[in-house]
Amino acid sequence: MRSAARAPGHGAVGAGLLERLLGAVGPEFRCDTLVFAPDDPVFGAGLCRVPGCGRAGRAGYGFCSGHHGRWQKAGRPDAEAFAATTDPRWHRQQPNMACRIEECGYGSARSGMCSLHAQRWERSGRPAVESWLRAAPTVRQPAAGALCRVAHCVLWPRAAGxxxxxxxxxxxxxxxxxxxxxxxxxxxxxxxxxxIVRLDGLPPQLKLELQYALQCRRGDRGTKTPPAVVMQVVRFLRQTAASSLLEHPEEHWRTSIGRPAPKDSNPRALLLYARRRIEDLAQAGGWEGEYGRDVWQLRRLGFEGNTALSFEPIPQPWLRSLVKRWVRWRLSAGLVLETVRRGLRSLTRFALFCHGAGVGSLAEVDRAVLERYLADLQAEMAGSQRHGDQIGQLNSFLTAIRTQAWDTTLPATAMLFGTDYPQRSERPPRALAEQVMAQIEHRENLDRFEDEAHRLATLILIRCGLRVNDALRLERDCIVLDADRAPYLRYFNHKMKREALVPIDEELQALISARQSSLGPSPLLFPRPTKNPDGLQPMSSGTYRGALYRWLERCEIRDEHGQPAHLTPHQWRHTLGTRLINRDVPQEVVRRILDHDSPQMTAHYARLHDTTIRRHWETARKIDISGTTVVLDPESALAEAAWAKQRLGRATQALPNGFCGLPVQKTCPHANACLTCPMFITTGEFLPQHREHRTQVLQIISAAEARGQTRLAEMNRQVAQNLDTIISTLQDEPVPTDRTADAS
Structure with missing residues (x-):
């Protein structure tokens, strides 16, 4: 099975690799036979659920293979009851049946008797067994103390055996x-x-490489690796003539092992993992070692996953070196990896254009060349979003060369202007129709989620507008309370690389709290359900999307045309923004709730700003019904989120004479009694309403006293007293005159 193809540079790293392997593989893995405990976090499957069994519960329902087969033969009874009552011993460890004669220590051979007693019974004409057993003759016994050689067996050995x-x-x-x-x-x-994993039969270096890979697997603790899968890889490698995993490229190993994908995926994944770890060990060196290569393995530079950046398609050495420098600078600046990859793709296309156009150096990249390239882009992309991105990435590259002085031969005319970008039409937000949302948010439909984690994640996406990866990476302790005990969801905005807060309602808070109490030791709210020994890996977006689409099909969610609804989780973010705008929530509040980086990002939903409103809110004196000043601390860590909560409350819980300080979407226990409610807040701009209200209340009191309605009069006296306090406190406060700006 040896292939003629070999990985480049194998001979150069072979000697150094062996030395590194000898120094890296610890004594625990430096042996031919590796025995892993059933409860090993990586190579085990947990103990069989039968108490006292001690074997790995791999066969399903938490049983080992033996007890699983025994459970199936018993008719698959209740698993807990079966585990509590069945014999914990392995089939081989259970005692063999002894002869029915009490004094006899031989094993049963036929008719419930040992072979010697069975012979005598048969020679006696097979009389009634019970009566014959009572007077059964003695038979020849082995030497005193002789027992079967099997350790747990207490029967006599057969004949001279x-x-x-x-x-x-x-x-x-x-x-x-x-x-x-x-x-x-x-x-x-x-x-x-x-x-057990047996590595005998492998060449010395190949054995060391596999031992090192298994040691790394244990250290990563990122996925379960059953020993049976390891043995599949070992048996495959024994059949090859390879002495090292680096003798062949990754693609060779991918297509050589097992049956064509997706079958035999586990041993294939382990083999590829092993080769990558060996290659990383052989080519270690961080940026100093990776920068000179034409394919960068980002895992060697501290990035997650197995993403690679290839510069091989760029044919010009002079341009490839500049693109490498630009990409390294962008990665070092902390740009999102996908943005860096888009830039590399754009520059690769530009390089291929220059190669075809005969551009031989950077000095030849002038405005004329750029205009030819712009025409080429227009012919292919015709004003699409990708068209503008290609121009933007190239402009960023040329600007970096000029400002960083990477190459002074770049002509001064090599510039791109705003007019070079294609006109982009404003696209409306991709909000879902309320008809679809009504079906999605129906409680009976939500209850049809098979996994409660998927249901909760869906509610968070709908009500908070998070991106799906941000929602699935929520920390377990993700709820924050402000001074009013109003709950906020704290999450990390991975696109903006910052923490953010969004106000939530009490129902969602209760659901998250219930989820927290039901979790194991994982620090995440949505840990990956399988192959996650320490609970450190979040649920993947692919897993959630698959569950979501199965749920949509199961609930038969239909669009306005009666067709099955097709949606993406990100559309709930657009839907929330659209709903808030439709409720007259200002754009600035929507921006903060969705944690957009600028008002322009929120312009898909509206063209509103409320900076003036907030300025008046922060400078105005705010008091409650007792005349006590209410302070909104602008330096508080919750100031931004608290302001969003206040503005959302003003839009959804507006009052004619002030504002409700009740946490958003919390049920009000003081229906139509705001001036006796401790959550009521007001400012000097509402003094005319308060004076008019006081006049009305005094009239109500006089009429009630005249009719003998003492209870009504008493209730309104409290309102009048509170109004007197409010008016006397606010009457010296200046009232803002720019009401037009305030309402903008």
């Missing part, structure tokens, strides 16, 4: 192996045979 009748029959059926080897199969260690 070393085993009881049943174990002797098993020994013969297995081809009469060496006695010590056969007996060893019944030792307690043999119970964990599915937890």
């Amino acid at each position: 070393q085993l009881c009748h049943a174990h002797d029959a098993t020994w013969r059926a297995n081809g009469r192996p060496e006695m010590e080897e056969f007996i060893g199969r019944f030792e307690p260690a043999a119970v964990h045979a599915d937890q």
Whole structure:
């Protein structure tokens, strides 16, 4: 199976790699036989759920293979009850049936008797068994103290042999192996045979490489790796003539092992993982080692996953070196990886254009060349979004060369202008129709999620407008309370690389709290459900999307045309923004709730700003019904989120004479009684309404007293008293005159 193709540079790194392997592989993995405990976080599957079994529960429902088969034969009863009552011993460890004669220590052979007693019973004409057993003759016994060689067996050995009748029959059926080897199969260690990896038969360096890969797998603790999968890889490597995983490129190993994908995916993934780790060890060196290569493996530079950046398609060495420098600078500046990759793709296209146009150096990249390139882009992309992105990335590249002085031969005319970009039409937000949202938010439909985690993630996406990856990476402790005990969801905005807060309602707070109490030790709210020993890996967006689309099909969600609704989780973000704008929530508040970087990003939803409103809000004196000043601390860590909550409350819980300080979407216990409610807040701009209200209240009190309605009069006296306090406190406060600006 040896292939003629070899990985480039294998000979150059071979000697150094062996030395590094010898220094890297620890004593725990430096042996031919590796035995892993059933509860090993990476190579184990957890103990069988039968107490006292001690084997790995890999066969389903938490059972080992033996107990799983026994459970199936029993008719699949309640798993908990079966685990509590069944014999914990392995089938091989259970005692063999003894002869029915109490004094006899031989094993049962036929008719419930040992072979010697069965012979005598048959020679007696097969009389009634019960009566014959009471007077059964004695038979020849072995030497005193002789027992079957199998450790747990207490039966007498058969004739001159070393085993009881049943174990002797098993020994013969297995081809009469060496006695010590056969007996060893019944030792307690043999119970964990599915937890053993045998590396004998591999070339020395290849064995070290696999040991190093398994050691890295244990250190990563990122996924489960059953020993059976490791043995599949070992058996495959034994059949090859390779002495190192680096003898062949990754693609060779990908297509050589097992059946075509997606079958045999686990051993294939382990083999590719092993080769990558060996290659990383051989080519270690960080930026100093990686920069000179034409394919950068970003995992060697501290990035997650196995993303690579390839500069090989850029044919010009002079341009490739500049693009490398530009990409390294952008990565070092902390740009999002996808943005960097888009830039590399754009420059690769520009390089291919220059190659075809005969541009031989940077000095030849002048305005004329750029105009030809702009025409080429227009012919291919015709004003699409990708068209503008291609121009923007090239402009950023040329600007960096000029400002960083990477190459002074760049002509001064090599410039792009705003008029070079294609006109982009404003696209409306991709909000979902309310008809679709009504079906999605219907409680009965939400309850049809198979996993409560998927249901909660969906509610967070709908009500908070998070991006799906931000929602799935929420920390377990993600709820923050302000001074009013109003809840906020704290999350990390990975696109903007900052923490953000968004106000939530009490129902969502309760659901998140219930989720927190049901989780194990994971620090995440939505940990990956499988292959996640320490709970440090979040649920993938692919897993959630798959569950979402199955749920949409199961609930038969339909669009306005009666067709199955097609949506993406990101559309809920657009839907929330559109809903808020439709409720007259100012754009600046929407921006803060969605944590956009600028008002322009929110312009898909509206063209509003409320900076003037906030300035008046912060400078105005705010008091409650007792005349006490209410302070909004502008230096507080919650100031931005608290302001968004206040503005959202003004839009959704507006009052004619002030504002409600109740946390957003919290049920009000003081219906139509704001002037007796401790959550009521007002400012000097509402003094005319308060004076008019006081006049009306005094009239109500007089009329109530005249009719003898003492209770009504007493209730309104409290309102009048509060109004007197409010008016006397606010009457010296200046009232803003720029009401037009205030309402903008």
